[in-house]
Amino acid sequence: MSTIKEQRLQIRVDPQRKQLLERAADATHQNLSAFVLQAASQQAEAVLAERSVIELSPQAAQAFSDALAQPARVNERLAAALDRPRGFRWVD
Amino acid sequence: MTDLRRPEPLDPARHDRSSFESGEPALDEWLRRYAGQNRRRDTAATWVVATPEGQVVAYASLAMTAIDRSAAPRAVAKQAPDSVPALLLGRLAVDRRLAGLGIGTALVAHVLATAVELNEKAACRAVVVTALHARARSWWERLGFHPFHPDDPTETDLYLLTSEIEATLRGLGE
Numbered sequence: 001m002s003t004i005k006e007q008r009l010q011i012r013v014d015p016q017r018k019q020l021l022e023r024a025a026d027a028t029h030q031n032l033s034a035f036v037l038q039a040a041s042q043q044a045e046a047v048l049a050e051r052s053v054i055e056l057s058p059q060a061a062q063a064f065s066d067a068l069a070q071p072a073r074v075n076e077r078l079a080a081a082l083d084r085p086r087g088f089r090w091v092d
Numbered sequence: 093m094t095d096l097r098r099p100e101p102l103d104p105a106r107h108d109r110s111s112f113e114s115g116e117p118a119l120d121e122w123l124r125r126y127a128g129q130n131r132r133r134d135t136a137a138t139w140v141v142a143t144p145e146g147q148v149v150a151y152a153s154l155a156m157t158a159i160d161r162s163a164a165p166r167a168v169a170k171q172a173p174d175s176v177p178a179l180l181l182g183r184l185a186v187d188r189r190l191a192g193l194g195i196g197t198a199l200v201a202h203v204l205a206t207a208v209e210l211n212e213k214a215a216c217r218a219v220v221v222t223a224l225h226a227r228a229r230s231w232w233e234r235l236g237f238h239p240f241h242p243d244d245p246t247e248t249d250l251y252l253l254t255s256e257i258e259a260t261l262r263g264l265g266e
Binding site for chain 1 (some may be wrong): 094097098122126135144153158160162176180182195201217234235242247255263
């Protein structure tokens with residue numbers, strides 16, 4: 001994850017909700033920004049990891065359809081990666 | 093050399109995930125707190141690589157998904173159905189203490205073989221992954237994954253077609 005935090009995210013919040021978030025941040029020994037960022041990242045990751053539908057933009061849909069229509073071919077990068085020696089062994 | 097058990101479904105009773113640390117807090121937290129529950133809710137299946145003693149050193153979460161290409165120009169949409177069944181490799185994490193041994197790649201290889209098997213039985217045309225950041229995206233690209241949006245450097249969804257996985261595995265004699 002990038003450690004250079006150069007982008008800002010501003011959120012308007014009502015006082016009660018802010019207090020709630022501050023209390024929770026205190027309880028987990030984090031400052032408010034760190035707490036909100038961690039909770040939101042967690043949720044973002046979960047949403048993306050379990051999508052039942054992946055919606056493609058027009059250009060992506062076109063490119064993907066073109067790829068599907070091609071005859072199957074060996075993926076050289078994949079072949080090279082799978083062929084690389086491993087630093088462990090399976091116990092059977 | 094490190095000995096590891098082949099990928100197997102997460103068994104909360106047998107697998108120790110308490111000290112798992114990938115360096116990606118959201119992924120660590122999910123494995124420790126939610127992975128077992130998720131199986132019961134049937135939203136994702138968790139596969140792990142563990143030491144012979146049962147300590148988890150890598151995991152992947154899998155879910156069935158559909159790739160929706162209804163946004164494609166009409167000529168394309170006419171040729172084929174809008175929705176393409178696929179396998180979503182939603183999460184992949186390796187313990188940082190065992191990074192660089194090729195465990196992540198080996199777990200992905202297992203998932204790819206699963207996709208080929210699924211495709212023979214019930215149609216699964218692609219494996220989809222989501223890169224959480226730029227470093228993850230280049231890792232997937234080194235494995236041969238293609239960004240869905242070919243010209244967009246911020247695209248985080250990548251795929252491999254099951255047909256190319258099959259051709260590649262066959263070429264390697266696996």
